[in-house]
Amino acid sequence: MMTVLSMSDEVEQLVLRNTDLTDDLLLSLAGSLKSSLSEVTLLNLNLNLIGPYGAHILLDVLRVKPQVKGLHLFGNKLRDHGVLTLLNGIAELQEQTARAAAAIQQAMLFPSEHNMLPQLPSGWSSFRLFTLLELDIGGNGLSSDGVKVLASYMRSHSYLQYLGLAQTSGADLAAWKELFDSLKGNSSLTQIILDENNLGDPGVRLLADMLKENMSLQQVDLDKNCISDVGGNDIMGALLCRTQFPLRHLSLQENNISAGLMSRIQEEVKYK
Structure with a gap:
């Protein structure tokens, strides 16, 4: 090379x-x-x-x-x-x-x-x-401190359209809150990868709160995050708030969301 x-x-x-x-x-x-x-x-x-x-x-x-x-x-x-x-x-x-x-x-x-x-x-x-x-920095052994550094960057310096952050399960809920809060007013990011982060229902609620305010995101990946119908309903609520700016892609594979709820969620995603 x-x-x-x-x-x-x-x-x-x-x-x-x-x-x-x-x-x-x-x-x-x-x-x-x-x-x-x-x-x-x-x-x-x-x-x-x-x-x-x-x-x-x-x-x-x-x-x-x-x-x-x-x-x-x-x-x-x-x-x-x-x-x-x-x-x-x-x-x-x-x-x-x-x-x-x-x-x-x-x-x-x-x-x-x-x-x-x-x-x-x-x-x-x-x-x-x-x-x-x-930028993809997933799978790099980040702890809560690393995710908080990323939150600060996203809030003040980011032009990113794509952010990869899969396999970052070492961060706690407070760090994820900082990151998702930093994205509420972001107008450039269109795709985020969050697979295998052990967000669970509490973390997904924070994500859903962000999605209600962020209108630029179009693609979100949440595979393998231990999400149940509780988190699924929070996601559903966020999607219903985004009828003018619907997601174009939402992946929720290998979670614990019931088939009925998953079907309703996917009906709100406007695939291109």
Whole structure:
């Protein structure tokens, strides 16, 4: 893959799923990726061995390749510390490029010898506005602290349209409440993956409360979350509040919701 990156300018998606990619190997790959002429927009590194140090390496890549819009890291070993590093770095880079864009616009509208164009970040040959649209950090051993960090990011810095957070069962109910509360006013996120998180009926009630206020979400996955008819009824209530903004996809496989209630729930989902 490093050879391909060094020779090709046509790699748009870099997919290295389940390849035993460690931080050391990622560091070598990052060098090739940063120097490549390819306009890579998606990094799919799911099911590897990337740890907290790998977050620093990925941020270094994003600084040089701000055209990257998707970062899929499901099933790695980032843990809370790695996610904190990654999200803080992404937020900083997004803010940095937004300030640069505003300064460039100002300089173009009002040119003068005192209105200098901002210095571009190291490695950039031209200006790039960086906005991450897809992020999957499920299966990375996050605890409540990690989910709360994510909640803060979603509240203040997120442009995400897709968020993967499956297999994050180490978070408690208070952390999930923070995350779902942070999504109530979110207007960009359209898809969230929450499979295998042991949310149970109490967690799903918090999710349902969010769905009553959030009008941007269209796809929600809740497989294997120990949801009974109690939680199912809360979901039903949320769907009835969203008749103008219905979900387009809702997966509730391998829960404990009765067939009758499940049928009524699916009737409220307007599949495309």
